Amino acid sequence: MKRSSHFLLAGALCATTLAAQAQDAGKALGGLLRQIAPGALTAPAQRAPATNDLIEMLSQSVDSIDEPKEIEIGRQLASVLLGSKPLARDAGLQRYVNRLGRWISLQSARPHLPWTFGVLDDPGFNAFAAPGGYIFVTQGLVERVDEAELAGILAHEITHVTEKHHLRALSAKARSGVLTQLLASQVRTSNAITGAISQQMLALGRDLYSSGLDQSDEFESDRQGVALAARAGFDPYGLPAVLQQLRTAAPDNPLFTLTLSTHPPAQQRLEQLEVAMGARLDAHSGKPSVPIARRLQQR
């Protein structure tokens, strides 16, 4: 384990590396916007044949899906997410979250993926990942956390990608025969994103993001996310602090409903993390809280 060198790297190079990555991150988001901006979403279905292949592959096995196809599936799911919520119109905030997310993803098991981070224009408290490295957080979440907490959330979502949690869940759904029912029950051609992706992928994506992942995947992302955030130089207690916030959120508060309904109870997640972390990461905790607003002013 090269944790100590990661920490050195984080300490010594963090600021300059982040600055150097800013341009790349901006380009990546620009690319994302071009690919899945509203105009692109209503474009003719150039990818339809490939999409049918993707569904076919998902129905067989995750092992048959190579990385370029995994990324393509993620791009399509990202457009499902962006079809329901647009990106926030704050370029400075988008750049900041991209820089932060890309820095953390560089410490992950799959640093070479085309990691792309976006803030959705939504007052709710939520975060989403899609295969291949697409990650979104809601503006309502960003407004309620500090930098270490956001780093913990991004590290949790990055782990969903590196461990292929969504890809496996999609594959299980595609194999279960639920797709036929979904297609029958969902309103067809009702959304601007139809045409850019297939009805099958849209149905699978909507079902996945409304039902959530297996609890074991969430616990794994919590455990690995804490370690990943620490490796990137952030306080490992950022994610537990977010879970404390979720634990005290009123279950009927509509801003928290989706997060609470698609994840195991926050109390359980905290207990699992306590077992996994023990006191092992305590040496890396206790860093002063950095408000995100201050980071944005520094720019």
Ligand SMILES: [Zn+2]
């Ligand atoms: Zn999760």
